[in-house]
Amino acid sequence: MNIKDIAQIAGVGVSTVSRVLNNHPDVKTETRDKVLAIMKENNYVPNNSARVLKQTNTKNIGVLVRGVFNPFFSELLKKISVGVEAAGYTMIIEHYSNEDDIDTLVGFIKEKRLQGVICLGGNFINLSDESFESVTALNVGIILVSVDMRRQSNFKRFSSISIHNLTAAYEATQYLIHKGHQNIAILLGDACDLGIGKRRYEGYKKALKEYNLAFKEEYTLYGYFDFEKAYKAVQAFLTKHKEVTAFFAISDSMAVGAAKAISDLGYQIGKDISIIGFDGMDIAKFYNPSITTIKQPKEEMAKLSVELLLGILERDLPNQHVFLDVKLLEGGSCTAI
Amino acid sequence: MNIKDIAQIAGVGVSTVSRVLNNHPDVKTETRDKVLAIMKENNYVPNNSARVLKQTNTKNIGVLVRGVFNPFFSELLKKISVGVEAAGYTMIIEHYSNEDDIDTLVGFIKEKRLQGVICLGGNFINLSDESFESVTALNVGIILVSVDMRRQSNFKRFSSISIHNLTAAYEATQYLIHKGHQNIAILLGDACDLGIGKRRYEGYKKALKEYNLAFKEEYTLYGYFDFEKAYKAVQAFLTKHKEVTAFFAISDSMAVGAAKAISDLGYQIGKDISIIGFDGMDIAKFYNPSITTIKQPKEEMAKLSVELLLGILERDLPNQHVFLDVKLLEGGSCTAI
DNA sequence: CTGAAAGCGCTAACAA
DNA sequence: TTGTTAGCGCTTTCAG
Numbered sequence: 121m122n123i124k125d126i127a128q129i130a131g132v133g134v135s136t137v138s139r140v141l142n143n144h145p146d147v148k149t150e151t152r153d154k155v156l157a158i159m160k161e162n163n164y165v166p167n168n169s170a171r172v173l174k175q176t177n178t179k180n181i182g183v184l185v186r187g188v189f190n191p192f193f194s195e196l197l198k199k200i201s202v203g204v205e206a207a208g209y210t211m212i213i214e215h216y217s218n219e220d221d222i223d224t225l226v227g228f229i230k231e232k233r234l235q236g237v238i239c240l241g242g243n244f245i246n247l248s249d250e251s252f253e254s255v256t257a258l259n260v261g262i263i264l265v266s267v268d269m270r271r272q273s274n275f276k277r278f279s280s281i282s283i284h285n286l287t288a289a290y291e292a293t294q295y296l297i298h299k300g301h302q303n304i305a306i307l308l309g310d311a312c313d314l315g316i317g318k319r320r321y322e323g324y325k326k327a328l329k330e331y332n333l334a335f336k337e338e339y340t341l342y343g344y345f346d347f348e349k350a351y352k353a354v355q356a357f358l359t360k361h362k363e364v365t366a367f368f369a370i371s372d373s374m375a376v377g378a379a380k381a382i383s384d385l386g387y388q389i390g391k392d393i394s395i396i397g398f399d400g401m402d403i404a405k406f407y408n409p410s411i412t413t414i415k416q417p418k419e420e421m422a423k424l425s426v427e428l429l430l431g432i433l434e435r436d437l438p439n440q441h442v443f444l445d446v447k448l449l450e451g452g453s454c455t456a457i
Numbered sequence: 458m459n460i461k462d463i464a465q466i467a468g469v470g471v472s473t474v475s476r477v478l479n480n481h482p483d484v485k486t487e488t489r490d491k492v493l494a495i496m497k498e499n500n501y502v503p504n505n506s507a508r509v510l511k512q513t514n515t516k517n518i519g520v521l522v523r524g525v526f527n528p529f530f531s532e533l534l535k536k537i538s539v540g541v542e543a544a545g546y547t548m549i550i551e552h553y554s555n556e557d558d559i560d561t562l563v564g565f566i567k568e569k570r571l572q573g574v575i576c577l578g579g580n581f582i583n584l585s586d587e588s589f590e591s592v593t594a595l596n597v598g599i600i601l602v603s604v605d606m607r608r609q610s611n612f613k614r615f616s617s618i619s620i621h622n623l624t625a626a627y628e629a630t631q632y633l634i635h636k637g638h639q640n641i642a643i644l645l646g647d648a649c650d651l652g653i654g655k656r657r658y659e660g661y662k663k664a665l666k667e668y669n670l671a672f673k674e675e676y677t678l679y680g681y682f683d684f685e686k687a688y689k690a691v692q693a694f695l696t697k698h699k700e701v702t703a704f705f706a707i708s709d710s711m712a713v714g715a716a717k718a719i720s721d722l723g724y725q726i727g728k729d730i731s732i733i734g735f736d737g738m739d740i741a742k743f744y745n746p747s748i749t750t751i752k753q754p755k756e757e758m759a760k761l762s763v764e765l766l767l768g769i770l771e772r773d774l775p776n777q778h779v780f781l782d783v784k785l786l787e788g789g790s791c792t793a794i
Numbered sequence: 795c796t797g798a799a800a801g802c803g804c805t806a807a808c809a810a
Numbered sequence: 811t812t813g814t815t816a817g818c819g820c821t822t823t824c825a826g
Contacts, residue, residue, distance in 0.1 A: 122819055133797040138821055146795055163591065165567035169515075170819035172506040173802050189538075194531040201526070205552060210569070212549055215542060230502035232547070254500065347739045380743040389745065402684045406717040408726065408745045459803055470813035475805055483811060507803035510818050 121164050130158045172233050181209045182234040186242035187217050190345040192399045193240050199422030222251040229258050236261035236429045243315045261432035263425045268315040279428045279439040281421050285316045288414050288446045289323025292368050292396045297331045299456040301366035305339040307374045320370045343374035350377030372397040372404045375411050394454040409452030417444050458501050467495045509570050518546045519571040523579035524554050527682040528710055529736045530577050536759030559588040566595050573598035573766045580652045598769035600762045605652040616765045616776040618758050622653045625751050625783045626660025629733045633703045634668045636793040642676040644706035657707045680711035687714030709734040709741045712748050731791040746789030754781050
C-alpha cells in the first residue's frame with residue numbers, strides 16, 4: 121500500500137496525496153477528506169525511508185551513548201525520548217565504546233540521515249578544528265550532555281550542557297572534610313575516563329590539597345558505575361584500610377554499592393563511615409539511610425537538551441554552552457567525627 | 458558524497474561500489490581495495506534510507522515500549538540494544554500509552570520499515586484474529602516481552618517471553634502468609650493495567666483466598682512503578698492501617714519506596730513490617746536491608762528476545778511462547794510474626 | 795487547486 | 811568480474 125495506490129483509489133494524483141500527507145494548505149477540503157478517509161480505510165502509513173531519502177528534513181534525531189549505559193543515562197534517555205517524540209521526531213539510539221568519538225558521530229549522522237544528535241557522555245577532547253569542521257559541515261545540531269568539553273570553540277550548531285564537575289567534586293569532598301574526615305577514599309568509574317570522571321577526580325584532589333590532606337593513590341577505587349563492582353571494591357578495600365572514614369562515589373549507583381558493603385561489614389552507614397554520592401538519583405533519596413549526594417538537574421538537562429536542539433533545528437537559534445548548577449542534597453549518610 | 462561519486466572517483470560502476478558495500482564475493486580484490494580506500498578517504502557512509510527503501514532487508518528492529526518507562530524496562534532495553542547492535546541491526550525506540558496496542562504496532566512497523574519488533578509491556582488482549590492477521594500480513598517478527606498474552610494463537614512469527622505472573626504473585630503472597638502475616642497490602646502499578654499487573658493482582662487474591670484470608674479492597678494501593686508515588690501511598694496508608702504487617706509490591710522500585718516510607722515512620726523494615734518486591738532488580742539486593750523479591754530472569758529475557766527474533770528473521774525458525782522461571786530471592790525485608 | 799514527471803541514493807537483474 | 815539501468819515510495823517543481 122503506497123501513495124500511488126491511495127491516489128488511484130481516490131482518483132487523484134500522487135502529488136495531491138502527498139500534499140494531504142504533509143498538510144499543505146492548497147488542497148480542497150473535500151479532496152483532502154476523501155483522501156484521508158481512504159488512507160484510514162486502508163491502514164496506509166507512509167514509508168519513512170522514502171520521505172527521508174527525498175527530504176532534507178528527516179525528522180530523525182540520534183542519541184549517541186558513550187560507554188557504560190548507567191542508570192543516570194537511562195533516566196536522561198527516558199526523558200529525552202519523551203521530548204523527542206512529542207516534537208514529532210524519531211529517536212534512534214546508538215552506543216559505542218571506542219575512542220573515536222567524532223568518527224562515530226559522523227558515521228552515525230550520515231548513515232541515519234540525522235538532523236541532530238544528543239550525545240550522552242564521551243570524551244570529545246583533543247579535538248582538532250578539522251574534526252569539528254567535519255561535523256559542522258554536515259549541518260546538523262549537536263548537543264553534548266554530560267561531556268567534559270574543554271574547548272568550547274564557537275562552532276555553530278554545537279551546544280553543550282554540563283555541570284562544573286571539578287567544582288562539584290570539590291564541594292563534595294570539602295563537605296566530608298568539614299565533617300572532620302581526614303581519610304577519604306574516592307570511587308571512580310574506570311581509569312580511562314578522560315572526561316567527567318577525570319574532572320571529578322581533580323576536584324577531589326584539589327580539595328584534599330587545599331585542606332592539607334595527603335592524597336593517597338591507594339585511596340582511589342574503581343567501581344565501573346556498577347552496584348556490584350563498587351560493592352566488591354569497597355568491601356576488599358575496607359578490610360585493609362580501617363582508617364578510612366568516608367567515601368566519595370562519583371555516581372549514586374556506586375554509592376549504593378559502597379553503602380551496602382559498609383553495612384555488610386558491620387559498620388553503620390552515616391555513623392561509622394560516611395558516604396557521599398553524585399548524580400542525585402531517586403535511589404539516593406530513598407535509600408536507607410538516604411545518601412547525601414550532589415544532585416545534577418537531570419530533568420532540566422534532558423529538557424534543555426531537547427529544547428536547545430529543536431531551537432537550532434527549527435528556529436535557527438544560536439548554540440549555547442550551558443552550565444547548570446548542582447546542589448548538595450543532605451541525606452543521612454554522612455556524619456561529623 | 459554518494460555511491461555515484463565514489464564510483465566516479467574510483468573509475469568503476471556504481472554496482473561495483475554497491476557490491477563492495479554489501480560484501481558480495483564477486484569483486485576482484487584489487488578493485489575492492491581501491492574502492493574501500495576511496496570510501497575511507499572521503500568519509501563515505503552509505504545512506505541508510507536509500508538502502509531501506511530499496512531492500513526488504515531493512516535491518517531495522519523496533520522496540521515498542523508501552524506505558525511507564527520503568528527501571529525494569531530500562532534494564533531490559535539496555536541489554537536488548539547491545540544484542541541488536543551486535544547483530545548489525547539498527548534499533549528504533551518508540552513509546553506509547555494509548556490503548557491501541559496493535560494499531561500502534563502496525564503503524565510503527567510500516568512507517569519505520571521494521572523487520573522485527575520487540576514489545577515491552579502492553580496488554581495485547583482482546584485481540585481479534587483480524588488484528589493478528591493485520592500484523593502477520595506484514596511479515597515481520599514480533600516478540601512480546603513481559604506481556605500477558607492470553608491467547609497464544611499460533612500466528613507464525615509471533616513469539617512471546619513471559620513468566621507465570623499469577624503463580625509468581627501467588628508465591629510471593631504465600632511466602633508472606635507462611636511467615637504468619639494476615640494483613641497484607643498490595644502495591645500495584647495503576648488501575649488500568651489489564652496485563653501483567655492484573656495477573657499479579659489475581660495471584661495475590663488467589664493466595665489470600667486459599668489461606669482463608671479476607672481480601673480487602675482498601676489494601677490495594679497504587680504506586681505507578683515509581684519510588685515517590687509508592688512512598689506517598691504507603692505513608693498515607695500506614696497511618697490509617699496499623700494492622701497491616703506486610704506489603705507485596707509488584708515492582709522493586711515500589712518496594713523501595715514502601716521500604717523508605719516504613720522506615721521514615723519509625724518502623725523497622727523486615728522486623729515490624731515486611732516487604733516483598735518483584736523483578737529482582739539489583740537495587741533489591743543492595744538495599745539496606747536487602748529486599749526479598751521475585752526475580753525475573755532479565756538477562757535471559759533480553760537475550761532470548763533478541764535470539765528469538767533473529768531466529769525468526771534470519772533462520773526462519775518457528776515462533777515460540779516461552780515461559781521463564783522466576784526465583785524468590787530472600788533478603789532481609791521479611792520476618793515471621 | 796491539481797497532475798505529470800524528475801530524481802533522492804541505493805540494489806539487483808541483466809547484459810557484457 | 812564488471813557496467814548499465816530500472817525502480818523502491820516519496821516530495822516537489824512546473825504546468826495546467
